[in-house]
Amino acid sequence: MEFNLKIxxxxxxxxxxxxxxxxxxxxxxxxxxxxxxxxxxxxxxxCYKSVMEFLPQGFGTxxxxxxxxxxxxxxxxxxxxxxxxxxxIDRRRLVFSVKAFDEEAEIGSxxxxxxxxxxxxxxxx
Numbered sequence: 001m002e003f004n005l006k007i008x009x010x011x012x013x014x015x016x017x018x019x020x021x022x023x024x025x026x027x028x029x030x031x032x033x034x035x036x037x038x039x040x041x042x043x044x045x046x047c048y049k050s051v052m053e054f055l056p057q058g059f060g061t062x063x064x065x066x067x068x069x070x071x072x073x074x075x076x077x078x079x080x081x082x083x084x085x086x087x088x089i090d091r092r093r094l095v096f097s098v099k100a101f102d103e104e105a106e107i108g109s110x111x112x113x114x115x116x117x118x119x120x121x122x123x124x125x
Contacts, residue, residue, distance in 0.1 A: 005089055011050025016078070031073070093116075
């Protein structure tokens with residue numbers, strides 16, 4: 001199956017940090033700042049959504065690898081946003097460069113890998 005994907009596809013998403021997004025809520029720490037798992041979820045979702053329009057009906061992607069650093073804390077109430085770029089395509093394997101920011105600076109970066117799947121066949125497994 002051919003996919004209409006090209007290197008350079010970009011994604012963007014933003015959100016306001018709420019208590020539900022904090023390390024204290026996730027149980028990954030005690031402080032009420034944007035949790036690393038929440039940042040990674042934002043990055044994965046940004047990548048996922050950036051390519052969906054280029055896939056045929058019945059196909060999607062699943063995350064398989066993250067290589068991310070979280071470099072700055074962001075408190076509740078601040079806006080965070082993620083930018084992604086598709087940097088490698090190897091058949092069904094997609095590799096993205098991802099960066100997250102708050103209103104002041106970059107807060108995290110790295111690479112994220114996803115695989116294209118046939119949703120029906122995947123769920124039958």
